[in-house]
Amino acid sequence: MKESIHTKDLYQSMGIEPDVYEFGEAILKNLTKRFQSIDETAEYNQLKVIKAMQEARVSEACLLGTTGYGYNDLGRDTLEQVYAKLFHCEDALVRPQITCGTHALALALMSNLRPGDELLSPVGKPYDTLEEVIGIRPSKGSLAEYGITYRQVDLLEDGSFDYEGIRQALSDKTRLVTIQRSKGYQTRKTLSVERIGELISFIKNIKPDIICMVDNCYGEFVQRTEPTDVGADMVVGSLIKNPGGGLAPIGGYIAGKKECVENAAFRLTSPGLGKEVGASLGVTASFYQGLFLAPTVTASALKSAVFAANIYEKLGFFVAPDSTEERFDIIQAITFGKKEGVIAFCKGIQAGAPVDGFVTPEPWDMPGYDSPVIMAAGAFVSGSSIELSADGPIKPPYNVYFQGGLTWQHGKFGILKTLQEMKKCGLIRL
Numbered sequence: 001m002k003e004s005i006h007t008k009d010l011y012q013s014m015g016i017e018p019d020v021y022e023f024g025e026a027i028l029k030n031l032t033k034r035f036q037s038i039d040e041t042a043e044y045n046q047l048k049v050i051k052a053m054q055e056a057r058v059s060e061a062c063l064l065g066t067t068g069y070g071y072n073d074l075g076r077d078t079l080e081q082v083y084a085k086l087f088h089c090e091d092a093l094v095r096p097q098i099t100c101g102t103h104a105l106a107l108a109l110m111s112n113l114r115p116g117d118e119l120l121s122p123v124g125k126p127y128d129t130l131e132e133v134i135g136i137r138p139s140k141g142s143l144a145e146y147g148i149t150y151r152q153v154d155l156l157e158d159g160s161f162d163y164e165g166i167r168q169a170l171s172d173k174t175r176l177v178t179i180q181r182s183k184g185y186q187t188r189k190t191l192s193v194e195r196i197g198e199l200i201s202f203i204k205n206i207k208p209d210i211i212c213m214v215d216n217c218y219g220e221f222v223q224r225t226e227p228t229d230v231g232a233d234m235v236v237g238s239l240i241k242n243p244g245g246g247l248a249p250i251g252g253y254i255a256g257k258k259e260c261v262e263n264a265a266f267r268l269t270s271p272g273l274g275k276e277v278g279a280s281l282g283v284t285a286s287f288y289q290g291l292f293l294a295p296t297v298t299a300s301a302l303k304s305a306v307f308a309a310n311i312y313e314k315l316g317f318f319v320a321p322d323s324t325e326e327r328f329d330i331i332q333a334i335t336f337g338k339k340e341g342v343i344a345f346c347k348g349i350q351a352g353a354p355v356d357g358f359v360t361p362e363p364w365d366m367p368g369y370d371s372p373v374i375m376a377a378g379a380f381v382s383g384s385s386i387e388l389s390a391d392g393p394i395k396p397p398y399n400v401y402f403q404g405g406l407t408w409q410h411g412k413f414g415i416l417k418t419l420q421e422m423k424k425c426g427l428i429r430l
């Protein structure tokens with residue numbers, strides 16, 4: 001018998017029952033405008049990337065790597081110009097030697113702060129891993145150990161900036177302000193580039209020479225502008241998130257004022273050497289090609305997040321952002337209220353993966369967490385969270401955090417798989 005060429009039938013052969021499929025289709029009908037707007041942003045950002053690459057005169061020779069010291073690495077140096085042009089700033093450091101987002105942020109902080117300086121976060125508690133970098137949780141090699149103090153001003157109850165508190169926290173010692181764009185795994189809202197701009201203006205009005213750094217993780221290409229367009233002196237991020245486009249196998253970036261980037265380069269390699277060394281080995285081509293794909297990959301992740309929000313809100317779960325809210329990062333939180341929901345959701349995401357799709361994720365006691373955590377990731381790049389992935393701590397309110405999807409079609413399949421799993425466990429009725 002001839003095989004059916006109907007999408008629905010292929011879904012069914014991959015475990016998605018017709019009612020689950022139809023439920024998804026009904027939700028999708030109302031998302032046409034939303035998706036169109038996401039595509040328009042992607043088009044704008046795609047052009048931005050091409051323009052930066054053309055202006056930096058990227059050539060075939062740039063795609064080759066170097067070994068050893070890596071002097072005169074054309075591909076590396078040109079890519080850093082591409083990033084500088086893309087972020088409309090003076091310089092950038094984009095390296096495989098920056099091992100992850102936390103490393104990039106630590107590097108930016110440690111290289112631009114000196115003993116006696118104070119660091120201020122005016123947007124509340126930073127990302128978990130930064131607590132040890134700063135020394136909020138005592139840790140070897142933290143900023144605190146080097147005599148760099150830290151202050152934090154929390155957001156107000158309604159999520160707005162505590163301008164009065166920030167004014168009072170700024171002192172002669174305050175050298176650097178760190179602003180986290182994405183909410184990460186907190187309950188506050190993600191900051192739009194516009195709001196970041198307002199905050200930076202306020203701070204610079206009081207103290208013009210302060211360095212404003214933005215943790216840009218998960219935010220790149222979600223909007224048409226980036227924090228450096230609204231006054232940030234430095235943006236910092238990970239290449240296994242949005243700007244790596246799923247192809248970069250490792251890496252981080254720091255883009256901004258020449259002096260800030262230079263400080264970071266001297267810290268990453270060595271005083272005196274700075275940007276001149278650091279072989280790019282074989283990863284340059286994937287850095288370029290990943291950046292080229294990043295706007296549409298980010299759009300796919302956004303569509304997947306919007307789809308998930310609409311599905312689970314319809315089923316009565318609390319979702320953040322909600323089904324209609326404008327998006328400023330790619331993370332979607334869903335509150336299941338019981339652990340079975342978190343586990344079923346993660347099993348569904350895993351079952352939709354192209355790699356390790358046959359594996360069943362289980363909660364485990366991960367080091368550094370105060371409760372078991374379940375994670376779903378069938379990724380080409382280990383730990384890459386621009387790829388379809390989900391995780392949730394097994395504790396009230398039983399939230400799951402979902403992000404990524406290199407293609408929208410994969411995101412859709414993964415979410416339908418979660419629905420199927422939830423249905424199988426009797427947690428939802430369609």
Ligand SMILES: *Cc1c(COP(=O)(O)O)cnc(C)c1O
Pocket residue numbers: 100101102103105127129180182183184215217218238
């Ligand atoms: C992911 C992330 C980091 C840390 O990045 P890693 O690559 O996991 O070290 C820091 N800040 C935010 C907001 C993030 O999302």
